[in-house]
Amino acid sequence: MEMYTKAETLELRRKHIGPSCKVFFPKDPIKIVRAQGQYMFDENGEKYLDCVNNVAHVGHCHPDVIKAAVKQMELLNTNSRFLHDSLVQYAKRLTATLPEQLSVCYFVNSGSEANDLALRLARQYSGHQDVITLDHAYHGHVTSLIDISPYKFNQLGKDSKKEFVHVAPSPDTYRGKYREDHPDPGSAYADDVTKIIEEAHKNGRKIAAFIAESMQSCGGQVIPPAGYFQKVAESVHKAGGVFIADEVQVGFGRVAKCFWGFQLQGEDFVPDIVTMGKPIGNGHPMSCVVTTREIAEAFGASGLEYFNTFGGNPVSCAIGLAVLDIIEKEDLQGHASRVGNYLVQLLNEQKEKHPLVGDVRGVGLFVGVDLVKDRQKRTPATAEAQHIIYKLKEQRILxxxxxxYRNILKFKPPMCFSMEDAKHVVNQIDEILTDLEEVTTSNIGNGLPTSTHCKRKTPTDGSNHESNSHINRNRCRQENGFCTEGHKVPCKRIRT
Structure with missing residues (x-):
């Protein structure tokens, strides 16, 4: 039972919640009151298929997770500085999924907190300050992470990048600097990182860490080319720095072939620090940093005690153990492989059918669809992507x-997402694309303009012009008439 109507909830939110805290679908936000599996339900009982909620990793409100949480909460929850078996049991189980060198855990409460701690570990161990990050990267919302997240700091203007931050090109082989026709894009992108290190050294700066999501999410569902991480790690280690793999969005079996995204690069690559969050607790606020004994001992040698009141508390560890049990018991990695392969197959069929689909890329249940206006030029179809998102919402699909360029449709659903769900979503996308193309064809025949993108310059050099998007957003308008008066294509961002 809800205390307030949707209108009342919105009014109270405007009154008491910070104005920078945005909602999905701002023109008509959804009020979700319960969820189960891969479905969410609004205040009217309408069921929505959740295709993006990688937080509810094993499914919303999984009964085994609920049972584990309630059972432990009825018994004990306390400060992690007391001895408790669940902490060491969970650390043992978690590190068993990782390469042997990664054996020491620090439990915290969010992905942002994990990445912030990873930076502290790297800087203490290396004695250096500077960080190399990828263009379009996002690593968290605290100050230290906004500093190393171009996805965020570019919105603040051209002078927002700190002197200790170095930005390497995103290893995007579809839209980036080195593409699929390059003989060795992994080495080419890694060479750019080496050049950044050399230039930093010339300027008297030293690298503490290279940090990257194992597969870029906010950056556009980017899967790094083979060999890239190995070569980057070699250069970073020579410079005295460490490699941080951010698994906050893609870990825990989502990529199907492996338990962790970085393992897709091969057994010969092992990061020095791994951060994890979101799926770790199936919606419960917990996260973890795992590193080597050597780095952990260097961190401890500073003389500064580290503790975290709630990180690794008994309830969090009970939930974490339940999530690991479910992934194994329900064979969610195998399920992600079967359903993910089927989803990619269906989307590739749409690529053959619809010119707007430029690229389909995915591993397991991490899938992206790059929408384009022109396949040869790979011009981003930004407005079309937003149109599809809103039309899917009308069909109760999130x-x-x-x-x-906000033109990548991204799939990161709960791991219980089914083949039937995949078929349903793609069928709806097919219908929306067909409608878009019919209107475009009609407009061409009528001599009307066909451009549907926001009226701003589209970079062609792979550079990040995210910083200008909030300025130009209000200048967006539709030109080809595929939107009805009652449903205009919005240019507002929809984030997860």
Whole structure:
């Protein structure tokens, strides 16, 4: 039973919640009151298929997670500085999924907190300050992470990048600097990182860490080319720095072939620090940093005690153990492989059918669809992506668009997402694309303009012009008439 109507909830939110805290679908936000599995339900009982909620990793309100949480909460929850078996049991189980060198855990409460701690570990161990990050990267919302997240700091203006931050090109082989026709894009992108290190050294700066999501999410569902991480790690280690793999959005079996995204690069690559969050607790606020004994001992040698009141508390560890049990018991990695392969197959069929689909890329249940106006030029179809998101919402399907140009449809559903769900979503996308193309064809025949993108310059050099998007957003308008008066294509961002 809800205390307030939707209108009342919105009014109270405007009154008491910070104005920068945005909602999905701002023109008509959804009020979700319960969820189960891959479905969410609004205050009217309408069921929505959740295609983006990678937080509810094993499914919303999984009964085994609820049972584990309630059972432990009825018994004890306390400060992590008391001895408790669940902490060491969970650390043992978690590190068993990782390469042997990664054996020491620090439990915290969010992905942002994990990445912030990872930076502290790297700087203490290396004795250096500077960080190399990827263009369009997002690593968290605290100050230290906004500093190393171009996805965020570019919105603040051209002078927002700190002197200790170095930005390497995103290893995007579809839209980036080195593409699929390059003989060795992994080495080419890694060479750019080496050049950044060399230039930093010339300027008297030293690298503490290279940090990257194992697969870029907000950057556009980017899967790094083979060999890239190995070569980057080699250069970073020579410079005295460490490699941080951010698994906050893609870990815990989502990529199907492996338990962790970085393992897709091969057994010969092992990061020095791994951060994890979101799926770790299936919606419960917990996260973790795992590193080597050597780095952990260097961190401890500073003489500064580290503790975290709630990180690794008994309830969090009970939930974490339940999530690991469910992934194994329900074979969610195998399920992600079967359903993910089927989803990519269906989307590739749409690529053959619809010119707007430029690229389909995915591993397991991490899938992106790059929408384009022109396949040869790979011009981003930003407005079309937003149109699709809103039309899907009308069909009770929740999907999101992201990437530097907001033109990537991104799939990161709960791992219980089914083949039937995949078929349903793609069928709806097919219908929306067909309608878009019919109107475009009609407008061409009538001599009307066909451009549907926001009226701003589209970068062609792979550079990040995210910083200008909030300025130009209000200048967006539709030109080809595929929107009805009652449903205009919004240019507001939809984030997950």
């Amino acid at each position: 999907l999101s668009a992201d990437g530097p």
